[in-house]
Amino acid sequence: MPLLPHQDKAGWTAFLPAAERARAARRAERLRRRYGLDALQRRSTVAVFANNLALLERLEELGRGVALPGGAAEPLRALDVGSGDFHYATALQRFLSRHGGGPARAVDLLGCEVDGHGIYRDGHSRADHARAHAALASEPCGSVSFTVADAAELRLPPQDVVTLLFPFLTLYPLLRWGLPLSRWRPRRLLRRAVRALRPGGWLVVSNQTSAEFERLRALLEGQPVELVRQVPFATDLVPQAERTADRVGSLWRRMELQPDPASG
Numbered sequence: 111m112p113l114l115p116h117q118d119k120a121g122w123t124a125f126l127p128a129a130e131r132a133r134a135a136r137r138a139e140r141l142r143r144r145y146g147l148d149a150l151q152r153r154s155t156v157a158v159f160a161n162n163l164a165l166l167e168r169l170e171e172l173g174r175g176v177a178l179p180g181g182a183a184e185p186l187r188a189l190d191v192g193s194g195d196f197h198y199a200t201a202l203q204r205f206l207s208r209h210g211g212g213p214a215r216a217v218d219l220l221g222c223e224v225d226g227h228g229i230y231r232d233g234h235s236r237a238d239h240a241r242a243h244a245a246l247a248s249e250p251c252g253s254v255s256f257t258v259a260d261a262a263e264l265r266l267p268p269q270d271v272v273t274l275l276f277p278f279l280t281l282y283p284l285l286r287w288g289l290p291l292s293r294w295r296p297r298r299l300l301r302r303a304v305r306a307l308r309p310g311g312w313l314v315v316s317n318q319t320s321a322e323f324e325r326l327r328a329l330l331e332g333q334p335v336e337l338v339r340q341v342p343f344a345t346d347l348v349p350q351a352e353r354t355a356d357r358v359g360s361l362w363r364r365m366e367l368q369p370d371p372a373s374g
């Protein structure tokens with residue numbers, strides 16, 4: 111496993127206008143305490159740290175007032191579809207384990223990425239990096255793991271939560287990323303994501319633009335999910351170049367399937 115590169119976090123808000131830095135630092139400090147981010151702070155670049163903070167803040171907003179599925183007695187089972195290098199594994203794990211207050215809940219989180227074999231400058235693969243981020247995110251109760259696979263082909267027990275952060279719903283980003291056209295099956299991927307959920311489970315999706323969110327809504331039409339909430343997913347905690355002002359996060363709930371009256 112690669113040693114995750116580290117950068118000092120002093121002055122990490124330097125990209126912000128001077129008047130906004132103190133407030134950003136206060137937000138980061140609240141998140142660090144609330145979600146136990148010390149290990150991440152010690153073992154991350156500024157970009158990875160800031161991305162985790164931003165994701166936690168947005169997930170908090172998305173899940174506000176909505177209870178996570180499943181009972182506290184069982185570990186919560188979660189699947190992240192299309193994890194890239196899973197650099198946000200800590201944010202996802204901490205959000206799921208601490209959402210709603212109370213003692214931290216055990217979480218079994220699996221990140222899944224079809225394109226895991228690209229080689230980074232340090233000679234390690236994307237999958238190696240993803241496993242290192244998963245290991246960093248792990249807590250004594252529960253597990254965080256990563257697999258290289260097509261998420262549509264995974265066979266897993268029913269999940270409490272399935273997340274898709276910035277999935278390829280339109281063709282251009284997929285081709286820009288370098289995936290072959292044969293990998294572009296968004297309707298199928300979403301259908302499988304919904305099917306992986308147990309009734310009451312959460313489907314969490316983030317989209318780059320509101321137009322892409324409308325595409326998501328169309329693709330989910332006819333699927334047994336209902337929209338619980340959508341919130342802006344834009345953030346000012348990462349530098350300008352990485353922000354998209356129009357990002358949308360959405361939370362969907364898997365509905366109970368009604369028994370078919372014809373089947374008696």
Ligand SMILES: C[S@@+](CC[C@H](N)C(=O)[O-])C[C@H]1O[C@@H](n2cnc3c(N)ncnc32)[C@H](O)[C@@H]1O
Binds near residue numbers: 195262277287
């Ligand atoms: C835009 S990237 C988002 C990466 C990551 N979620 C993030 O927010 O940084 C979309 C990712 O989904 C992956 N992907 C696309 N189809 C997939 C599939 N069927 N199974 C698993 N991963 C897939 C792509 O390879 C790519 O890494």
